[in-house]
Amino acid sequence: MRVGVITFPGSLDDRDAQRAIRLAGAEPVALWHGEHDLKKVDAIVLPGGFSYGDYLRCGAIASHSPIMAEVVDAANKGMPVLGICNGFQMLVEAHLLPGGLIRNDHGRFVRRDQMIRVENNRTDWTNKFDESEEIVIPLKNGEGGYIADKATLDRLEGDGLVTFRYLGVNPNGSLNDIAGISNERGNVVGLMPHPEHAVERGFGPNTADAMRSGIDGLRIFTSMIAKVLA
Amino acid sequence: MSRHVADTVANAAATPEKEQPFAALGLKPDEYARIREILGRRPTSGELAMYSVMWSEHCSYKSSKIYLRQFGQKVTDKMRERLMVGMGENAGVVDIGEGWAVTFKVESHNHPSYIEPFQGAATGVGGIVRDIISMGARPVAVMDQLRFGAIDHPDTARVVHGVVGGISFYGNCLGLPNIGGETVFDAVYQGNPLVNALAVGVLRHEDLHLANASGVGNKVVLFGARTGGDGIGGASILASDSFDSTGPTKRPAVQVGDPFAEKVLIECCLELYAGGLVEGIQDLGAAGISCATSELASNGDGGMFVELDNVLLRDPTLTAEEILMSESQERMMAVVKPEKLEAFLAVVAKWDVETSVLGEVTDTGRLIIHHGGEEIVNVDPRTVAIDGPVYERPVAYPAWIDALQANSASALPRATEGDELREQFLALVASPNLADTSYITDQYDYYVGGNTALAFPDDAGMIRVDEESGLGFAIATDANGRYCQLDPYEGARLALAEAFRNVSMTGAVPAAVTDCLNFGSPENPEVMWQFMRSVEGLGDACMELEIPVTGGNVSFYNQTGDQPIHPTPVVGVLGIIDDVERRVPSAWQDEGNNIYLLGVTRTELDGSAWAGTIHGHLGGRPPQLSLNDEKALAHLVQGAALEGLLMSAHDLSEGGLAQALAESVARFGIGARVWLNDIIERDGMDLTSALFSESTARAIVTVPREDDVKFVGLCEARGYPVLRIGVTDGRDYEATLHVQDVFTVPVAEIRERSNATLPHYFA
Amino acid sequence: MPTIVVEVMPKAELLDPAGKAVAGALARLGHTEFANVRIGKRFELTVEGPITEATLAAARTIAEEMLSNQVIEDVISVHEAPASGASA
Amino acid sequence: MPTIVVEVMPKAELLDPAGKAVAGALARLGHTEFANVRIGKRFELTVEGPITEATLAAARTIAEEMLSNQVIEDVISVHEAPASGASA
Ligand SMILES: Nc1ncnc2c1ncn2[C@@H]1O[C@H](COP(=O)(O)OP(=O)(O)O)[C@@H](O)[C@H]1O
């Protein structure tokens, strides 16, 4: 089972995403933004980082990359696609997911071990979680504030498309404490926290158990594997 | 607009009498005279530009060179064992085993960070990272050492916001985990904050690259960002004089950084290295093309020909002199074999990086630069890059130091009552230099890369190098300007000792040193004396600990008006750990462990945080230092870590035992019961000293009960003083720090006090 | 060189925390005359050669498709900069 | 409500990384007609009550001292928005 990780100029967490896929039991496949070739992958991860410096709007320039046309196509055909942080921003810019992501309300970049709740465990990327399960995933962004107009928010809430919600602290001013959302089909998921940084003991977030020991992120990837193999 | 025509070599020869603005460029009359003597004629304006930037204090180390030599001389065979590249290159390279090497260096960007804190700090990170890339390494982490003015001064917030924002922006955007640093507030840095940045890279032994241009006919290629008017005059005017005399320049002195361009440049360089496509490489930093061409040529076959018209410009109005001096960021210069040029250009194009071939390596022994078809530079590159002026500046013992040292903290009143000690304890916890720095560090990503085994607020940052074996390194940096003001020799030794101790606490074995020596004006003989003593102290201490200085940086002219900063020699120590899985964290995570104090406590309050915070006092002599004890402590902790006996290890430094306990309980909310009577009895002192003394070679460690006998046995076998001083106890809401018969403080209160300070001023 | 200016503002009905932060800071400094602040973007596109209807049309397309995100922002103006070039 | 517009651009002689990134993207998408892009900020300050010389003067001060960083940016305009309120 092959999972593509697209590298854009300025991608940072691409190798981390590859490691997470490997630890979850699939084969990571490096994809390059400038090509049109998805190399027969079964699922795609758009990794975190600062593609094109995130200068215009985060993810905006990357969403015009050649490979994004293929990603949109594959997503519309049902392939599991995950956008993490900058990848989430690209999905929004590519209109695969609704709404927008803007500068954190406090104006600063923030890195923290974030508690989130899995609001929807029926997506391709969350089927290994219990409903309403509370997990800890590192978060790091400067522009993670989720916004959308009222109608969109109502639809997201009404249709259960809010996939993850911040608990305890809202780290960036996201409306409705939204940390991640999915499309209706549940194959496309975007979230601001970084599950690929919670896959290996010793390098993950702090938990009540022990420092740097959280591996809740791993199940995002095993969920996708289960879905593809199903 | 008429094109500015550069002064040619022929013109210079024909017009010897022409007056040149050497003084405005920071050159002294005798230096200008020497340039004329070297060339046998007056320099062209382009040559003058090159000599002026390259002979500036910043680039030539003219005031510090005679002292820095010690670092290369005070070495033993053991110190050379792991050293693949020593002082003098862009950064030192240390063999860490299994075919891996690490390169690291700390550098200053102080003056630009006062003028424009955000861009100044950002480009500081960018510059040091390029040093690391130019060694052939992949950068894997950064650290930042910051000194600001008084926390409540109206200008401090401006500088803090900008500097921290700039470091966060540039470092995060490069995808380099920030794993540690220092934050100090002191009025002595008011008009002259210190922004030092450290970068670390890793490489396989065979990937080592050096900055030299060898192989006649090889192409000289400039790639990366276009050259603009950024920071023209920055190198000479900013770094060799204090800011108030910058004088008029029509080009901006600030540089704007583009971390995205640098990130792409990093990946591009690594792909070039992997393809074996470069023979030599040099980053462009201070003095831009002047520096890169003259250094590459000097370190290689000695000759180079450059066509300056081929430099891609962002601003077409730049003159030849300005192109030579421009400090535009995110540029590199490579030496490429002609037959590999095509492959080189293909990689560069893949990354959308702009490139131009400037010229080639020659065997003429001359650096010749053409512009507009005319020869505008014809020099021996060594006279520009290597044989610059060397000064033995006058040194003078500062008369004031005797009075300062005589004014010991021992005369200060000491509390004996629990309530007062409790208040003092909390005052220290909340003091700007000991308070929690999360306001700053929460803006830094330490997750990126997935190899960060330890980061702030642990004693040292630690990175895994090899995923299979777990091989990794740890780095800590330290400098206590207050100690250095009292005694620069001892202060520098103490800085090294503290960094060494911090690294040792993680279980890593110290192996190499980098430093950034921040001082006042070298033209002030008292400052020069402080500098001389600090370098001697650091050199001697490195020799004693048998770890070599592999590189560093000197920053002079750090002063507000005539008032120099405290001598601030920032010292970074790199340690090696065979398997990061065995790392020892510095805080408590479990209840029911025994707490041991290692080392002896003396009444040493001079220069301490207690004296400064409680009494506003600075005087006396810094704590006494035995590097043998430091070594013994390090070996003990490494040994115990290897046997898996330690749950945590935290060194004692600023704020003494009290602060170490506060940090240990606050981190994960684990309380403790502690008793001081055994220390007081054994070491013979009062409560204040037991809590706040800053005696060296001490640490607190926690040990599971079942390992007690083994651990105490280990200490006794090694003859290291050990005392059980408490037990970890209580978590979360119930957690308290209970110092028996003295005071009790809920951990929540410690956290509240410690966490409130920085946000109060900056959030 | 001739320049086209594109102005983009966050949609009025959406949150603009950056603007809100500036408004708050102004109020703290005693500038109570300003009730509200919104922060948008101003692009200058330099054109080689004269500006034609075609270049303006291209700029309009770019403004809608790339320089702004229509979900959260509005393009409020695409126009030729006055020749004086106040903004060099 | 009456609105004052403040326009801030990066200084022409300094690198504008954001503009550079957008220019690069435009070129890759085939929009070669635009040689250069610079990205600045556009502020809308809403004023309660009519705009007077005093409010404009206050806006100018704020523009220089708070809305821009004079070391790297220029305030290129402080003016009253046309009443139509295109930018609502
Ligand atoms: N500016 C900074 N950037 C990154 N880390 C910092 C910074 N300032 C302080 N830290 C971290 O906070 C922790 C405590 O700092 P400090 O008290 O100076 O450590 P120590 O006394 O052990 O040398 C360390 O982990 C240090 O790396």
Ligand SMILES: [Mg+2]
């Ligand atoms: Mg420490």
